[in-house]
Amino acid sequence: MYQSKKMPIRPFRSSDADDLARIFFAAIHEIAKHYYSEEQVNAWAPVMPTAERFVQRGADGRLLLVAVNDSGGPLAYGDLEADGRMDHLFCRPDAAGTGVTSVLYDHIEAAGADRGLTRLFVEASEPARRFFLKKGFEVVERRDSELSGIPIPNFAMEKQIDR
Numbered sequence: 001m002y003q004s005k006k007m008p009i010r011p012f013r014s015s016d017a018d019d020l021a022r023i024f025f026a027a028i029h030e031i032a033k034h035y036y037s038e039e040q041v042n043a044w045a046p047v048m049p050t051a052e053r054f055v056q057r058g059a060d061g062r063l064l065l066v067a068v069n070d071s072g073g074p075l076a077y078g079d080l081e082a083d084g085r086m087d088h089l090f091c092r093p094d095a096a097g098t099g100v101t102s103v104l105y106d107h108i109e110a111a112g113a114d115r116g117l118t119r120l121f122v123e124a125s126e127p128a129r130r131f132f133l134k135k136g137f138e139v140v141e142r143r144d145s146e147l148s149g150i151p152i153p154n155f156a157m158e159k160q161i162d163r
Helices: 014-034 038-044 051-059 100-114 126-134
Strands: 009-011 063-068 074-080 089-091 119-124 138-147 150-160
Touching: 009 100, 014 038, 014 051, 014 074, 014 089, 014 126, 038 150, 063 100, 074 100, 089 100, 100 126, 119 126, 119 138, 126 138, 126 150
Parallel strands: none
Antiparallel strands: 009 063, 063 074, 074 089, 119 150, 138 150
16 A cells, blocks of 8 residues: 655646556546446446547646656546536545545645636546545535446536635
């Protein structure tokens, strides 16, 4: 398990792309599997995404921040779109529960406030719902999304933030 008192947060670099793809895939297959069926997990992340997907994500105008370990390797990442939507917030399974994601989220929220946003919103998975509730989000509604024809419940959540 990862443990450190240092949790630097920095902007995404294209050299992070492979690591972020692995974090995304591992988080779904090792963390979300405790909340979703194997069929749902495989519909959500049937294969590891390409690094190019993350390079594009990092260049499309959204804020993409990375929490890194003492050696500079990515532990978690999250994004914030211009309208206040957080699409991704994932951490390495061995870093789950260490506070890395919480520190990363706090940086994202502060960046949103600095950008003049007054509301953040997410479509959260079950494990993410629990995290976002602790961060002051409220559930707007439960949704049953479909990926590859497989129903996967998630939660529309939002939080008003101070500027």
